[in-house]
Amino acid sequence: MIEKTAIMLTNKLNRNNIIEDDARDIYIYGFDLVISAVINFALILVLAFLYGRPLDAVIYMLCTRPLRTNGGGWHANTHGLCMTLHAAAFSLVSWLSFGIWEFMPWFVLFVIHAVSFIVVWVKAPVEHPNNPLEEDAKGRMRLKCIVCMGLIMAVSIIFLVVGQQYVSVLMTLSAASAVGTFLVPNKHEGS
DSSP, X not given: OHHHHHHHHHHHHHHTTSSOGGGHHHHHHHHHHHHHHHHHHHHHHHHHHHHTOHHHHHHHHHHHHXXXXXXXXXXXXXXXXXXXXXXXXXXXXXXXXXXXXXXXXXXXXXXXXXXXXXXHHHHOSBOBTTBOOOHHHHHHHHHHHHHHHHHHHXXXXXXXXXXXXXXXXXXXXXXXXXXXXXXXXXXXXXX
């Protein structure tokens, strides 16, 4: 459905002489990414409202999106699987945070952050075999991912110190869920 919509939009732009024939693949890819991102974001928002916790969606997206964008990680083979796993990850993080935030010792949060930071330091960015990165792009993405993880850690600790333990736990688990995808190997599309 997403790919068909991306092709339809690209064809319409091409028919109206807005884009050239040789740019079609780029536009299809771009529309595919945008449509997929919008649907994923909407799905998370809908789930958050169904759970009665819209703040969870905002925090989850603010923590996971920049890490995944700059750090890469495992990618699903289909949009449907991607959306299903994304919804499941959000649901798990939201419900786990809601269930354990009162009982989570501060040092456990520090351990989760430390492990997440080490994974980012060692693994980021994780390349997909179908989309290799140039060395200068790798360096920029790695730095962005490290800075992003550092900011998430710092803000999470600030929330913990000012008595907002739920937000701190939610941020910690959200970041850890994104960083966890760095540890799962990507395979070539054909394999």
